[in-house]
Amino acid sequence: MYSFGENVSLVDIETTWTFDNYARIFKPEIMTLLWRTVWISLVATVVCLIVGFPVALVIATASPAAKAWLLLLIMLPFWTNLLIRTYSLLNILGTRGRLNELLGWLWLRCNDFLSFIGAGELGLLGEKFVPIKFLGTPSGVVLGIIYVSLPFAILPLYSSLERMDRSYLEASMDLGAGQMQTFFRILVPLAMPGILTAFIITFIPALGQFLIPDLLGRGQVDMVANVIQRQFKGANDWPFGSALSLMLLYVTFILLALRAFGDAAKARRESIR
Amino acid sequence: MNNTINRRQFLGGAAAVGISLSLPKELLAEGGKVNFYNWDTYIGETTIEDFEKATGIKVQYDLYADNDELFAKLKGGNPGYDIIVPSNDYIEQMLDADMLLPLDMSKIPNAANVDPAFMDPSFDPGRKYSLPYMWGTIGVGYRKSAVDGEITSWEDLYASDKYSGRIALMNESKTVLQMALKLMGKSINDWTDENLAAAEEMLIKQKPHITAFAQDNGQDLLLSGEVDLAMEWNGDILQIMEEDDDIGYVVPKEGTLLWEDAMCIPKGGENVENAHALINHLLEGEVGAGIASFINYATPNKAAQALMDKEYLENPAIFPAVEATSVSEASVYPGAEWVQKIDETWTRIKAAG
Numbered sequence: 015m016y017s018f019g020e021n022v023s024l025v026d027i028e029t030t031w032t033f034d035n036y037a038r039i040f041k042p043e044i045m046t047l048l049w050r051t052v053w054i055s056l057v058a059t060v061v062c063l064i065v066g067f068p069v070a071l072v073i074a075t076a077s078p079a080a081k082a083w084l085l086l087l088i089m090l091p092f093w094t095n096l097l098i099r100t101y102s103l104l105n106i107l108g109t110r111g112r113l114n115e116l117l118g119w120l121w122l123r124c125n126d127f128l129s130f131i132g133a134g135e136l137g138l139l140g141e142k143f144v145p146i147k148f149l150g151t152p153s154g155v156v157l158g159i160i161y162v163s164l165p166f167a168i169l170p171l172y173s174s175l176e177r178m179d180r181s182y183l184e185a186s187m188d189l190g191a192g193q194m195q196t197f198f199r200i201l202v203p204l205a206m207p208g209i210l211t212a213f214i215i216t217f218i219p220a221l222g223q224f225l226i227p228d229l230l231g232r233g234q235v236d237m238v239a240n241v242i243q244r245q246f247k248g249a250n251d252w253p254f255g256s257a258l259s260l261m262l263l264y265v266t267f268i269l270l271a272l273r274a275f276g277d278a279a280k281a282r283r284e285s286i287r
Numbered sequence: 288m289n290n291t292i293n294r295r296q297f298l299g300g301a302a303a304v305g306i307s308l309s310l311p312k313e314l315l316a317e318g319g320k321v322n323f324y325n326w327d328t329y330i331g332e333t334t335i336e337d338f339e340k341a342t343g344i345k346v347q348y349d350l351y352a353d354n355d356e357l358f359a360k361l362k363g364g365n366p367g368y369d370i371i372v373p374s375n376d377y378i379e380q381m382l383d384a385d386m387l388l389p390l391d392m393s394k395i396p397n398a399a400n401v402d403p404a405f406m407d408p409s410f411d412p413g414r415k416y417s418l419p420y421m422w423g424t425i426g427v428g429y430r431k432s433a434v435d436g437e438i439t440s441w442e443d444l445y446a447s448d449k450y451s452g453r454i455a456l457m458n459e460s461k462t463v464l465q466m467a468l469k470l471m472g473k474s475i476n477d478w479t480d481e482n483l484a485a486a487e488e489m490l491i492k493q494k495p496h497i498t499a500f501a502q503d504n505g506q507d508l509l510l511s512g513e514v515d516l517a518m519e520w521n522g523d524i525l526q527i528m529e530e531d532d533d534i535g536y537v538v539p540k541e542g543t544l545l546w547e548d549a550m551c552i553p554k555g556g557e558n559v560e561n562a563h564a565l566i567n568h569l570l571e572g573e574v575g576a577g578i579a580s581f582i583n584y585a586t587p588n589k590a591a592q593a594l595m596d597k598e599y600l601e602n603p604a605i606f607p608a609v610e611a612t613s614v615s616e617a618s619v620y621p622g623a624e625w626v627q628k629i630d631e632t633w634t635r636i637k638a639a640g
Binding site: 021041042043044046047050108109110149150228229232233234236240241244245246247248249250251 | 353355356358359362458459460461494497498499500501502511512513623626627629630631633634635637638640
């Protein structure tokens with residue numbers, strides 16, 4: 015309702031059925047931020063799927079005792095607050111953080127190795143180690159989103175792999191398909207419902223991230239949710255904030271509808287068969 | 288035989304048959320509770336306990352991180368807070384929206400402790416709705432060994448690549464733009480389309496040199512060495528100056544924003560009487576000194592100042608030099624239309640690059 019309203023005073027909002035708040039979404043700066051939000055979320059989601067799939071496969075094929083422990087390991091981060099997890103990433107990803115410390119150490123070792131084999135003079139790895147800047151860049155935000163949403167990607171993948179009938183894989187191998195062929199032509203298609211669920215369950219929350227762009231993006235890589243958050247606080251513009259968040263909600267609905275539509279089509283195909 | 292029943296028996300009987308009694312407010316004034324909504328890390332170590340011990344009033348102490356959070360909480364109706372501590376321009380905004388109760392000064396005799404210079408501010412003429420808690424500045428915290436000479440101007444942060452990649456600004460749209468106005472030689476309250484566009488251009492141009500728009504943690508970035516210059520509240524820099532001698536604080540020569548946080552009673556709270564008692568307590572000299580020595584902000588309380596040591600009173604980061612404060616100003620609420628324009632400008636700055 016607010017999204018069709020106007021601020022009439024500092025505290026009152028009148029619903030005037032205006033579309034101004036929706037029109038403001040199409041300003042270039044908002045479109046830039048929307049586009050940035052979508053590609054950052056997309057990259058993070060795809061990486062989550064690529065990394066999550068093998069992990070899910072390992073858990074699904076492990077012995078029952080090991081399975082319980084592995085699942086526990088996946089769930090463990092949920093017991094820590096998101097804010098604390100993000101702050102710990104700040105410590106890891108900083109230019110003087112742990113990750114760069116490790117990379118610097120590796121650089122030194124590699125350089126030692128190069129001098130050992132007599133290639134030290136070439137300076138193949140540059141004059142001195144330059145720390146990689148993760149924070150304040152999109153890479154930091156992407157890493158942050160991957161870190162918080164990886165468990166969400168693994169669990170649906172795991173459940174679909176778990177339920178899968180392994181005899182298909184054996185049949186494929188018996189009939190002469192290679193490991194790769196079996197993976198891409200049998201395993202992945204069979205796990206497709208899980209992959210889609212994992213995609214939606216990571217992509218949609220990623221669209222709404224504002225804490226990670228604030229902290230890991232250092233306010234340099236704002237996403238749409240940062241604008242929404244400001245409308246409800248400093249900018250005191252609830253109508254525009256509502257319009258923007260409904261916009262995100264519509265995107266979510268469209269994705270879910272596509273998913274449901276796909277499922278229905280598949281069911282129909284199968285019933286015909 | 289005495290047939291009158293005493294109070295205890297009556298209450299017991301009433302409770303037994305499930306009758307609830309609503310007592311007149313005066314009876315609850317002694318004891319009872321008060322809901323205090325204050326900034327994070329903004330009170331003395333034992334301030335609340337001492338008040339509870341002295342009066343028997345239970346204090347429910349809640350924290351907010353910024354004025355916007357406070358305003359957003361109260362906007363839809365007061366959820367039950369009895370004392371809040373908003374900053375000057377938000378007091379103006381709340382008065383505009385009719386959200387504050389006038390204070391009953393007869394119940395706050397300690398108001399006499401406040402420095403007379405603070406008793407007639409532009410946002411609350413004659414001090415009818417608020418009493419000052421702490422005041423301060425926004426300035427530049429810097430690593431002495433990493434900068435060349437001294438930092439004297441906002442230019443080093445806003446319009447120069449000298450310290451490229453070592454600068455943190457605040458993540459507060461209005462404040463950051465206001466300092467850009469200051470650098471242009473304008474008043475921080477001089478909002479015109481032209482000034483706003485110039486400030487926008489300045490910041491978009493400077494953005495590649497800025498490391499972070501810090502979410503209230505510029506001091507941490509400075510302390511950990513991620514940046515060498517950080518625009519921050521003076522109190523935040525002071526806290527890390529105590530940990531690291533290499534950190535300095537300066538109010539640039541163009542001047543800055545002077546802020547004041549003041550205690551107010553929002554409409555809709557239930558414990559107005561207790562709120563007055565708590566405000567009076569907080570303005571007591573010793574209590575004020577206890578808070579000031581712990582949080583290291585400048586107190587406007589004369590009686591508290593008298594109890595503080597030289598180190599506090601002569602610290603330039605707490606009480607900046609008169610040359611810098613004389614060209615500084617308090618922020619005035621610019622009106623809803625400008626708030627929206629400022630936010631749109633900020634979105635464009637954030638979307639750039």
